Amino acid sequence: MIKFTFDNRFVSELPGDQSGSPHSRQTPDVCWAAVNPTPTAQPVLLAYSNAAACLLNLSHEDVHSAEFLQAFSGNQLLPGMRPFAACYGGHQFGHWAGQLGDGRAISLGEVINLQGERWELQLKGAGMTPYSRRADGRAVLRSSLREFLCSEAMHHLGIPTTRALSLIGTGDDVMRDMFYDGHPNDEPGAIVCRIAPSFIRFGNFELLAARGEHELLRRLVDFTIDRDFQEISKEPDDYLSDWFSLVCERTAKLVVEWLRVGFVHGVMNTDNMSILGLTLDYGPYGWIDNFDPGWTPNTTDSEWRRYCLSQQPPVARWNLERLADALSTIKGARSLRERGLKHFDATLQTSMTSMLAGKFGWLVWCDTDAELVETIFDLMQTAQVDMTQFFRALANIEQEAPDLAVLRSAFYQEALYHNHSTLFNDWLQRYAARLCLQQESDDTRRKRMNLVNPRFILRNYLAQQAIEAAMQNDMSFLERLMQAGQRPYDEEIDADLVALRPDWALNKPGCSMLSCSS
Secondary structure, three states, X not given: OOOOOEOOHHHHHOOEEOOOOOOOOOOOOOOEEEOOOOOOOOOEEEEEOHHHHHHOOOOHHHHOOHHHHHHHOOOOOOOOOOOEEEOOEEEEOOEEEEEOOOOOEEEEEEEEOOOOOEEEEEEEOEOOOOOOOOOOOEOEHHHHHXXXXXXXXXXXXXXXXXXXXXXXXXXXXXXXXXXXOOOOEEEEEEEEEEEEOOOOEHHHHHHHHHOOOHHHHHHHHHHHHHHHOOOOOOOOOOHHHHHHHHHHHHHXXXXXXXXXXXXXXXXXXXXXXXXXXXXXXXXXXXXXXXXXXXXXXXXXXXXXXXXXXXXXXXXXXXXXXXXXXXXXXOOOOOOHHHHHHHHHHHHHHHHHHHHHHHHHOOOOOOXXXXXXXXXXXXXXXXXXXXXXXXXXHHOOOOOOOOOHHHHHHHEOOHHHHHHOHHHHHHHHHHHHHHHHOOOOOHHHHHHXXXXXXXXXXXXXXXXXXXXXXXXXXXXXXXXXXXXXXXXXXXXXXXHHXXXXXXXXXXXXXXXXXXXXXX
16 A cells, blocks of 8 residues: 655645636635546556656555556545645746646645655646646646656756656547647547656746735745755845845756756746756757757747757846846845846856866866867857767767767768868867876776766657657557666667667657647
8 A cells, every 4th residue: 555644835834726626717816726636537557767766665566556556647646645736927938928827737745755855746637727728737648758758867867857757648538739730639648747846936936926916925935945945044134035046056057957968948938947946847858969059849939949059048047037026026035136146147157167177078177178169069060960979979089199080970961070070180189188188097087078978868759769659559668768768878778779860850740849739
């Protein structure tokens, strides 16, 4: 029998709409609305993360029990569960969108595990909530599978993220217009259970400020600090400033980690920004294949590219400015903005140079390194060089005899390799000279570089192959991706999982750009 210890502080200590009705509506003066998951027809466990299950002290037998299947498909509640949908707003693509909320996510409660850690359990795709608006609250297999895989892959890459416990097929069809072109289709439904210490977002605070609910805003801030930021002391008069500065710091470090592995979130709206600095809401995400700072995986963003790779740091800062606007409506909190954003800028700078030094194998960052970095990134973009393959190969360069052939595997086109070989060779000579200044062996440097430059990333075309197989009730490729994702820095990974993006994936749906319905 599954036994969880719930304390459910969010719903116990903050006001909510307790009517339990799922019909769409505005819910002023509350932080949440009670709502039960919608039962599913024929649930089946498709996959689960053993690492995430261990966080909840769940055994293999627990996860494969009928009780687990019923609870995490939304068909029954376990003792102590108090399901709810959170109320929040947000800026979407730079524009205030008003009340948004959990439209297809229902939190089951907050579990305290045997180690004293807090984990909020949330079902994504569990049915309608008051915030579903015109939607059905359901999720399709392809989007649920992508979130399940990516959550765990990001964790094992060492990037702060929400986690994924289980992927359950519902047995219900869900109608979706994948390309927003007026041709909807029925697709198999699925629910992913994601877990995190907290799912509070920038938008939780923004909505209360926008509505002028300042007393509740202050309550939410103090609650969040007390529950989730115990390192912040409330004794100083400027503790709100201390807290906002820490949020800025975590956000800066998170974005730098995304850049380290070439990850593009795709939808950095303020309602998708975690107050804890976690990667939150995996929709049209992607990893860079051939290096392109202007690449975005989101079809909705294809024209303006607001959320492309290179724009992620300035967008993160813009989002923090919107959070500061909301928090500054609290009495005594007006001084937090300048201090926090200044701390963001400083953290971003130091974290970025430290990250780049690690990727290039330098023990410390020197000001003169900036030109080397800018030059090679420009060359990589022009010659369409694969970012992940390049940095793994760069670790194998010998500083006494740099050979461009070592990098050949990172080029998508033979012609571009030969056309730019002189420029790459010139850069390699300067790079090797820089390495020689460190008086470090090639082998030692190689080991360091391979700890920060992954060999395996969850490329979109790989996830799409897993989706297509899962549509045929074949979970074997998903399991292979899960295994590879648990050891992304290892050298010994199946060659077909670390290959360059194949040509057939360039324009295939689901393999390059994706919609918010993906």
